Amino acid sequence: MKIDLSGTTAIVTGSTGGIGLAIARGLAGAGASVVVNGRTQAKADAAAAAILKAVPGAKARGVGADVSTADGCATLVAAVPDADILINNAGIFEPKDFFEISDADWTRFFEVNVMSGVRLSRAYMQGMLKRNWGRIVFISSESGLSIPREMIHYGVTKTAQLGVSRGLAELTKGTNVTVNAVLPGPTMSEGVETFVKDLAKQNGQSVDEAASQFVRQHRGTSLIQRFASVDEIANMVVYVSSREASVTNGAALRAEGGIIQTIA
CATH class of the missing domain: 1.10.1220 (Arc Repressor Mutant)
Structure with a gap:
């Protein structure tokens, strides 16, 4: 199978390092014009430059915007008004005893891990539906299915992402737009x-x-x-972002090494 994303624009939030950077690099390697996002323009530009160096012929540019805020999401949308592929990857985690997790911690985790994807999907999905093609992928976690006792707030936000992604998928019925979630394990x-x-x-x-x-x-x-390595997770995301993944919609796709002991 040869995945060809030529002619598409892909946004990957939180992609100046880690899984996000690996996804952006993979999408660029498949021919997409990639928008690398980070909280600062300098970091976004540096990551885009790294992709251009690593992938011959790649198309990549950086947009600095803190997508954990409504204003930051608006900044990103103003810089890139339309996208064919949206990877909601921006996220944070922090091991912390439940009884020490403050209200501010809960709010911060929801703003970064959940609301960033909600706001950006709201901004880009309507254009995808009008054009009758698009891909939205939420980077959730196996922790969304098996809440870790050492970071309950993180697990709850990853469960919320699964609910948002499945709900948005219901809005795509009869179209060539898909919305899915990918669930990495420890990476x-x-x-x-x-x-x-x-x-x-x-x-x-x-x-x-x-x-x-x-x-x-x-x-x-x-x-x-x-x-897992970041590239192993990126491989799954690049596939589900492709034209070849046309019948994968509303799914929670596991890339967690078999941690969850269920068959569905």
Whole structure:
């Protein structure tokens, strides 16, 4: 299968590093004109430049906008009025005891992880429906199906993303627009790598030992028994963003290494 996204414009929020950058790079490699988004213009430009260097012939540009706010989403939409592919990837996580999670923490997590995707889908989906083609993908998590006790607020926002994505998919009936969610498991992005390095330092372990122990202790049902790479997650997202994924709609697509022990 050759995925060809030539002639499309793809926006990937939160794509200056980690899974988002890998997705943007993958979409650029498939021919899409990619908009890299980060909170600052400098970071967005640097990430776009990295894609242009890594992918011969790529088309990529940066747009600095903090999509955790309504004003930031408006800034992004003003810079890029139309898009064929929207990847709602911007997100935050933080291990924290439930009894220490403040109202402000809950609000912050919903603004970043949920409302960014709500606002941008509202802005771009109508154009997709009018053109009768488009792809919206929410980057959720296996934590949305199995809420982690160490970060309940994060898991709840990932469940909310599944509800939003399925609800939006219902609005696409009879069209060539699809809305799906991808559910990564533990993935070795920059943020997670920092977290694992901190664990290693605390426990007097190597990074590999700390990573392996984390999976065994906190995601013991994993079938792959390791962290995924950012490119492994990006591969799933690029496919579901493609023309070839035309009958995949309203789905919660797992890329979590078999952590969830159900058949549906």
